[in-house]
Structures are given as structure tokens and as C-alpha cells.
Amino acid sequence: MSFLMPCPNCGERDVHEFRHGGEISPLSQRRSVNDSDEDLTLYFYFTRNVAGETTEWWYHSYGCRKWFVVRRDTVTNHIAKTEWPDKRPRQQ
């Protein structure tokens, strides 16, 4: 389903200007080489894949080329909010 994505920098744009960058969940937490094989397996392959509200990375590839965080319902594609990572606008 097509929808409009409110980019924190550019405002509402067609979703096809953006690239999906994966979900943000305990499984996607940054790992290090010292982590156990089990943790690395979960990081590489497993996802929450929630049917409902989920938090994810998006990238405005045909716009301002900035990464931001989106709260989206994966069933209805309703966007609850978009924000910069850590709520701080990134400086150039």
C-alpha cells in the first residue's frame, strides 16, 4: 500500500522516495565481535517482524539523504511519528 512519509527534514513525501532500513528491536541492537555466536545469529537473521506498531529506520534516498526513525503500523501503514535518532537533528 502506498502512503505519504513525513520526513523530519522535507515534510510529507511519497513513500517511494524512501528506503526502508530495517526494524529497531532488541534483536537489532548493535553487536561486537566479542558477542556470543548465539547473539550474532539473532542479530544477523532473526527479526521481530511485528504485525502492528513497530519502530524502524528509514532513509530519504531521493531527498535529503538523511536517516531517521519511524513509528509505523505494519498492517495499516499508518505513521504515528517520525523523528531524528536520539531526538537530535543531525548537523551537517
Place this chain on the structure above:
Amino acid sequence: MVFQILRKEEFWRQADLAPHYDVVIIGGGGHGLSTAYHLAKLGVKRVAVLDKSYLGAGASGRNTAIIRSNYLTPEGIAFMNASLKLYEQLAAELNLNVLFSQIGRLDIAHTESTHFWLRQRVEYNRLMGVDSRLIEPHVVKQLVPQIDLREGKPFPIVGALHHPPAGVARHDGVVWGYARAADRLGVELHRFTEVTGITRENGRVTGVETAKGRVGADLVVSATAGWTSTIAHMLDFDVPIVTYPLPAFVTEPLKPFMHTTISSGELHTYVYQTERGELVIGGGVDHYPSYSHKSTLQMLEELAANAIRLLPKIRDVKVLRQWTGICDITPDYAPIIGPVDGIDGFILNCGWGTWGFKAAPISGKMTAELITTGQTPELIRSFDLNRFHEGRLINERAAAIAAAIH
């Protein structure tokens, strides 16, 4: 006599939910119903299939119905070829014409690297006894005279993999056939019975909770494809699956002109003509994960533009309808069949992504064998969930050539 002919044949009976079953299967699509049918055939008495909608409402009624076995890995080729062999006998087995028609398949290469990759697949296929061959562009032209062979155009055709045993079947027919055959063997089919929870005692699954009440079960099978993660969450585990919507569309009917299915990995598009004359066009998944069944104009435009690159003469043909199904895509494009460590009485049957319809007969047969014997059949030994923990990924890139993500 007339009344007998006009009498509506009941495809399956309706029953009230019993308090307990030997096996409860969540998901009334091709895989769930095929599992139920084979379980009943192997003598399991009390089997129930629960679906939150009508039978075949998910991917089983939304796929583009292509059946082939020209895969890449030994595991994938053996598995899909066994399924194709079952499809060849399916109409007789289910006593229902599933309109299986072996019109063959062309995987088209536009670049030397793809051509090399197709050659690799051909060699693997032939080693495994599957009929695949590399053909030159002029042979492609003989099979599909309308194909655009002009040199110097974007995406020129440098060759193709021809796989004659491939075919298409009526996907609803497969669902109805399995449902009716399962019903005749005593399987209960409960439509519009959504599973809302799974009950557990001491680490063992004891049944499911539904909108119509609690149902006990010795064993619960999840055959819910795109919704598998939601079932896994009921048991507090995660699966290596991302759910993507996959769009497809059909055009208005044309005179029969194309007697094979053609697919292009680089264009993310495949086309074939149905027996009614409509062109079925499908290909890549949406660019972001979603559980939405709604289609987009963007994907219609992409698929249409790419189909016209292959067959310029269809550019003025009108689109009849468009639809979308959701796909449970695994990291290695191979399915997951088997138990889950730490959860007794539960079998997972998922990871069917964009390649599930062609596998329904063998998937059900193998799942039923796994359940009745307690041993994992050789054919699905490498498709267990533990392969992700043990680094045994399969890399079945030929499963979703057109639909491969980005």
C-alpha cells in the same frame, strides 16, 4: 435425475469445535490443508484445520500459480522436483481437475553474469535429473515469437534457461481439492476461527485459544506463511522471517499467443498467458515490509514497464485487476519445516516467501511424515530452524529470482 445434476455438491462439511484434537493445524491454505490431508491418509484420526478467514484467503489464493523445479541447491532441487512429481498426479489423487498444464519455463539472461549463473543452475539441475537446458536467443524467439530480441536495446536477451516440465495450475483448485479430500478422510475444517493464543503447560503446547473457545491438542502445526511471526510471538520466540507484500496483476484476455512462462531476474518480472487468455504479470516484492494486502500504483507501473521491455507488443493491453499477497521471506530463500527447540508439541511450517504454491503437496506430505514417524524425512532434513544457529544456510537464490529483494 435433473435434480441430482443440479444438486449442490458439498465440498466440505461444517462442524462445531470439539474440545480436543490429536493435531490442530493453524492456517487453511495449501500447506495446512495438504498437511491435514496427508495426516489423515497416514491414519491420524482427529485433525482440525483452523483459519481466520475462508480457505485459501492468504497466499494460496494470491500467488501466480507457477510450478517448477529448476532450483539452485541440491536441497531445493530435490524438494521442488518431488513436489512437481506430486502435481503431475494431483488431479487424479484429489479427484478434482486442478488444471495443471506443463507449459514450460524460460529464465531469461540479459547479461553475461546471469548467463553464467543460469549455466550453473542447468548443470545442477541435470545432475539431479531435472530437465533444464541453456538455449540461444533464436530458440527463445521460436518459443515466444513476440519477444523483443533487438540488439543494443537496454536489457538485451543473451540466452535463457529452458525448463520444459514447469507449469501452472489453478491455485484455488489446489486448495479446494485438498480441502475436500481431507474432509472425506475425516478432517474438520473450521473457517473464520482465528487463533488468538496458544496454551502451554510445562514447556509443552496443550492447545489453542480461538475466538470460538479453547481447543486442546496433542500437537499444533503453524502453517500461516506471512503471519508466522504473529504465531511465534504467542509462544515467545522469534523467527528469521520478514513479511513483504508481493503484487501481481492480470490483463484483459487476448488470443492465445504465448505457450510458456517467461521470467527475468534482472527486470524483476515474469509473464505468462492463462488458458483464458489473460496475461498474468508478477515480479518483485514491495520495497518495504508490511502485512498490508493493498496494492500500489508504483509496483503496477514497474511491473508493466518491465513486461513491455520483454514483450513490446502488449503495450496497449488493458489491465483487468491487481492484487497483493504477503510473503514470509527467509534470509536464505529456503523454507523452515520442523520442531522448535524448547517447545514440545509444536511444528513450524513456514518460510514460503514467494515460492510456496509449488511446494504445497510435498510440504504437507513431509510435515505429515515428520509428525507421524517423529523422524525428520531426508528430503527436509536441511530445512530445520536450527540451520540459522549452526551456520547451515542454504542460499536458494533460484527460489525468488524475480522477487529477490533489492
